[in-house]
Structures are given as structure tokens and as C-alpha cells.
Amino acid sequence: MPKLQVALDLVELKRAVEIAKEVAEYVDLIEVGTPLIKSEGMNAVRVMKKTFRNHEIVADMKTIDTGALEVEMCAKSGADIVIILALSNDSTIEEAIRSARKYGCKIMADLINHPNPVERAKELEELGVDYINVHVGIDVQMLGYDPIEILKKVVKEVSVPVAVAGGLDVDRASLCVSLGAEIVIVGSNIVKTKNPKESAIKFRKAIDSAKPVEIVRKSLDEEIREILMQVTTPNVSDAMHRAKAIEGIYPIIKGKKVVGKAVTVYTMDGDWAKPVEAIDVAKAGEVIVIKCSGDSSAVWGELATRSCMNKGIAGVIIDGAVRDVDEIVKLDFPVFARKVVPNAGEPKGFGEINVKIVCGGVEVNPGDWIIADDNGVMVIPQKRAYEIARRALEVKKHEDRIRAEIEGGKTLAEIIELYKWEKLK
Numbered sequence: 001m002p003k004l005q006v007a008l009d010l011v012e013l014k015r016a017v018e019i020a021k022e023v024a025e026y027v028d029l030i031e032v033g034t035p036l037i038k039s040e041g042m043n044a045v046r047v048m049k050k051t052f053r054n055h056e057i058v059a060d061m062k063t064i065d066t067g068a069l070e071v072e073m074c075a076k077s078g079a080d081i082v083i084i085l086a087l088s089n090d091s092t093i094e095e096a097i098r099s100a101r102k103y104g105c106k107i108m109a110d111l112i113n114h115p116n117p118v119e120r121a122k123e124l125e126e127l128g129v130d131y132i133n134v135h136v137g138i139d140v141q142m143l144g145y146d147p148i149e150i151l152k153k154v155v156k157e158v159s160v161p162v163a164v165a166g167g168l169d170v171d172r173a174s175l176c177v178s179l180g181a182e183i184v185i186v187g188s189n190i191v192k193t194k195n196p197k198e199s200a201i202k203f204r205k206a207i208d209s210a211k212p213v214e215i216v217r218k219s220l221d222e223e224i225r226e227i228l229m230q231v232t233t234p235n236v237s238d239a240m241h242r243a244k245a246i247e248g249i250y251p252i253i254k255g256k257k258v259v260g261k262a263v264t265v266y267t268m269d270g271d272w273a274k275p276v277e278a279i280d281v282a283k284a285g286e287v288i289v290i291k292c293s294g295d296s297s298a299v300w301g302e303l304a305t306r307s308c309m310n311k312g313i314a315g316v317i318i319d320g321a322v323r324d325v326d327e328i329v330k331l332d333f334p335v336f337a338r339k340v341v342p343n344a345g346e347p348k349g350f351g352e353i354n355v356k357i358v359c360g361g362v363e364v365n366p367g368d369w370i371i372a373d374d375n376g377v378m379v380i381p382q383k384r385a386y387e388i389a390r391r392a393l394e395v396k397k398h399e400d401r402i403r404a405e406i407e408g409g410k411t412l413a414e415i416i417e418l419y420k421w422e423k424l425k
């Protein structure tokens, strides 16, 4: 039977124990994740062992040196399996194995970031590791990779049990088992969900009735759009290390959300020629972002909005002035602007379409992704759009779980151990 391992990648031990209690019935192995070990040390392993006597406890040390010492520490603290890095020198792996045999635990070698994972897996088997873990780490997952293709190759080459990890969802977990994985490791998609128990039950079912599910990937743009529709501008800002929104630009209609690639416009105060011409340039689902040299006369109004809607444009962001807002509200179309005025300017045709602009202190290039909601307008550089969208989704998942814990009656400071994590001076 395939085994399910929950990876507790948190930094707070109390929360980790609570989540582990919620899911214990449905998982076989409980992993003290690397962040938890770094935050709480061997005490985390001890507490997990004492709390979950019927489970195998895995210490994700990611050891790369002093194999014997690190394995000894973990084994004495109650770990049944210690994860070391396949990238380690052979002597570290051999020392870890010797120590494991002496202190009575098993070694799982993690292929994370190894340049030749299939060859290394064969060597690791020769060296005598007990498990091989085909793993794509969290940062690399954010670039769009998963462990499936490497897993397919590794399972054909080794006979030690193979574990798999790396942002697995229920379908991928099921697929991995059908491909031959014996341990499925799941972190985020159990631990960071609102209801870890429900999520663990879904994974349990999926791996116990594993099927070769076909994973159909959408186009990159479709994936980005789909993810951004699920998150908020605060999630995106957090994912970008608290990046700022376009300053001073807010929605004309509250409760609207805009997601799409930017068609940029530079124009003079009140000169509405280029903004209106941009409607002909933009494709359905795109967002027109207009930088005006001033905001005393409107460059946008009701008729432009109607024209925009005919083309299926997702929204308009104006670093300048708009008018006819009563009509725009009736049309229910998302327009964000710096200022509302009654007077329009003249269509003179100064400016450019699809050039670099700077709106409210933020650079916007054609093709950058825009996400706008009641909090403001965030710009995501095109090159990093997929990664930032994925990271924003992780932020959202983390918040979903914290929200559920607040609903359980705790304070935010308690949950995230705020006082402990204040910067030491």
C-alpha cells in the first residue's frame, strides 16, 4: 500500500502539532519539515515522537555534511527516517548510513536540485540508502516544475522504495502512485489548507485508489490568469516582498477585480486620442493602462468604456482623469483612475501605445500582468508573472489556514508567535 507523508513545513511547533493531530488518522508518516527543524531544533522531533507513537517520524534535515552526527541527533530524538541530500559527497552519505544502522533509523536521500537525478539514484541505491526521494523544491515549483518526469525515470532504475514530493495536488499524487511511488509527501496542499483533515482524506483516497490521471496543462497565460483570479492584490504584494501598488489610483466601482496583460498608453493631459486608439490595439482579456502627463482633463469617459466592453477588454487603469463615472457605474465596467472631472480634453494624438510608462511610481511595460481590486493596482513584470502568481497563491493558502485558526478563537499574535519573531536588537 502506498504511504502518505505529511510535511509540516511551518516554523511554529504548537501549530505543527495541532495540524498533525488533525490529519494523523489519514497519514502514515509525519515529517518534521526543514523550516520547523531550523526554527525549533531537535525538540520538534522529540515532541512529534512523543505525541505520535504510532506514526513513523521523518526528520527532513537536508543534511549535506557531518552525516553521522546529524543522523545520530535525529535518531536519539526519535526520528525513524532522516532525510539527507543526494547532492552530498558519498562519504557524507556513507557516514549517515553507518550512523543510521547504529542508532536504528532509516535514510531517505533527497534528489532535490541534483543535475543528474537518475544516475545519482542508482549510485544512492548502491551506497545503501533506504529510500530515494524525487523532489522538486518549493522555489522551483514556483517556476512551474513538478517531479513527475524524473519520477518516471527513477522508478525504472532502482528497486529501493521511491518517495515523491514537490507541490503535489490530489491528481498528481494519484498519478505518482500509479507510476510506482511508494511514499507520497504532501506539504502545502494539506498543511496550508483551511481544513487539513479534509485535504488529508482526499489525498488518502487518491493514493489508495491510484489511477494514471492525465495531467493537462493549460497555456502559461491561462494558468497565470486562473491563479491571479484566485488571489488578491495584498497576496500579490506579499509575494513580491511587500511591493507597492500604483500610488493614488483606485476603482470607480467598488468590488471589481481586473486581471490581464497590459496594453500601455502614454498621453498628454486631456488628449484622449491614444487612449481611444488603444482600444483597437488591445485584445479581449487585456487591460489598458494609461499614463497621462496631468489630471486636469479627462482622457476617458462613457463612450470609450462602451467601445472597450464591445472588445471584451478586462479593465482600464488611468494615471490621470476620467469622467462620466455615473454612466460607467451603470455599465458596471472596471475603471480605476486618479481623479474624476467633468471636462474632457481634445484628441490631439500626442503620445504612444505600448511603450514603457511609469504610473504612480511603478514601471509598467506592455505585456506585464495587472491585478487590480479595491486595495489598488499591482503590476507584475511579465517575466516573473507565473512565479509571482504561484507565490501569491501560497500566501493566500497560508492566510486561509491562519484565518481558520483565528475563527477557532486564537489571536493572530498567538498563532504566528509574533513576540518570538520580533527582530532581536
Ligand SMILES: O=C([C@H](O)CO)[C@H](O)[C@H](O)COP(=O)(O)O
Binding pocket: 007, 008, 009, 033, 034, 035, 060, 135, 136, 137, 138, 165, 166, 167, 168, 185, 186, 187, 188, 189
Ligand atoms: O521538503 C520540502 C521543502 O523543501 C521545504 O522544506 C517540502 O516538505 C516538500 O516539498 C513537500 O511540500 P510541498 O511541496 O509543499 O508539497
